[in-house]
Amino acid sequence: MKTYLECIPCFFKQGIESAKILGATKDQQKQIVDEIAKTIPCFPLDSSPPEMGKIVHDIIKKVLKADDPYKQLKQESNQIALSIYKKLKQKVINSEDKLLTGLHLSIAGNIIDYGANHNVHPEREVLKILDSKNTILNKRHFHYLAFKKRLEKADLILFIGDNAGEIVFDKILAEEIKNLYPAKKLVYAVRETPIINDITTEDALFVGMDETAQIISSGSDIPGTLLSRCNDEFLSLFHRADIIISKGQGNFETLADKNLSVPLFFLLTVKCPVVGDKLNAKIGDFILKPL
């Protein structure tokens, strides 16, 4: 997905909100904004928004002199999400269609994102959302049968993760897939280096995702999956997998519109109007959609 002009105010908004969350002084916040402004004329609009996201966050890292400014927030997200793991698990156990519930939970976990919005530590909010009778799964956006059919036939499943905290919700889905299909191979891909609150190997190990899936780094250093920046191991799996589960907006923005012909399903909540327009959906909608 290319960058729309409407994304540009949002880059500034994210930069400012991130700077504030990370405790930047007023002078540092202004410095960050000025540096972002200087990059705008050079940023090609046919690039994806997550590529600008990397530029914005590299600026933040440089100004704050921190390699992983979200480290503590990620740890807290993971811990809070783990604290409700048993409740999430119980939801699956108590449900009629456990795979559907697992998908529902994994997508709901995508609400946790400091990239597109800044509801700090919303993990507990997810339970309220799940209990809300308003979460209707619109068949226009939620292609469950197609997903299930593809999953049943798959031997190799590639699951591309997104954010800290959310990974615990992914774990619930991954465990359910392994319960249903113990023989299938499940690989969970994380980012190569810290970027915003996206997951790295450290997060995956911390929440115990390695108990359910093989953990690999995609090689990506941006808050998305740009294939030209991924490593060979990931690319090989990407092209061999019988089903690919892609979580979140960043992965959607970098994998959509690329003329790929892989069996990929996007799982995300819509968090911005540009992505909403692209998917013909509105903010808050739950998406399970094939490429």
Add this chain to the structure above:
Amino acid sequence: MKTYLECIPCFFKQGIESAKILGATKDQQKQIVDEIAKTIPCFPLDSSPPEMGKIVHDIIKKVLKADDPYKQLKQESNQIALSIYKKLKQKVINSEDKLLTGLHLSIAGNIIDYGANHNVHPEREVLKILDSKNTILNKRHFHYLAFKKRLEKADLILFIGDNAGEIVFDKILAEEIKNLYPAKKLVYAVRETPIINDITTEDALFVGMDETAQIISSGSDIPGTLLSRCNDEFLSLFHRADIIISKGQGNFETLADKNLSVPLFFLLTVKCPVVGDKLNAKIGDFILKPL
């Protein structure tokens, strides 16, 4: 009022939305965005947002090679507002407190603004708002008695206008003031040169405001009233007036926090969260507040 970092994404948003409304091509829109980005590092945050508004719109004028790109939109706004003039007048005539209704209408007309939001030609929307029982005048924001008391004692009234279309609603208020107090002198101040859809002498004459008030230019070339950019005639009136009515967010942003001690009342609808925070009000609130 200084510029907050949160205003910066909004400058881009306004620039893009304005460019679209004015029919800029995609390349022109990108050029406008790039030019705005180049000005950000040089823009002092202790300046007011309308000063940046002028910079943004000068860029738009330059790229579109147009001195008054909003000319047609202003004409349409004035014409549409005039088409409901009689209905507005009837509302005043039918009301118990005609001055209060006049104030209410004048503030409601402030919804019409391409600076802060882009509800194109919302003049007819104003009638719906006025009819809505939800428009509650919150005493915290609506200092009617103080205004009335000051008005009663005034000989010279300076009314600083804001937008095209809205000026017709101001005319309703101005006419009511003259009905109540025929001997008082009323001066209505407009912008010196076209800026966004702010009113100039041409608009004031077109809607017949000169039948009720003396029309002067403040000398301002920005979408606000920065006293350092105003002419001597305006400044003399500003410092001599017994009551000053200041319409809209732009005039508020340039006249608040200036340690002025003049008998000024701000009349506006809150259209952005930064101004809302400043006034301890929310978007959509009707404000009648002394300096």
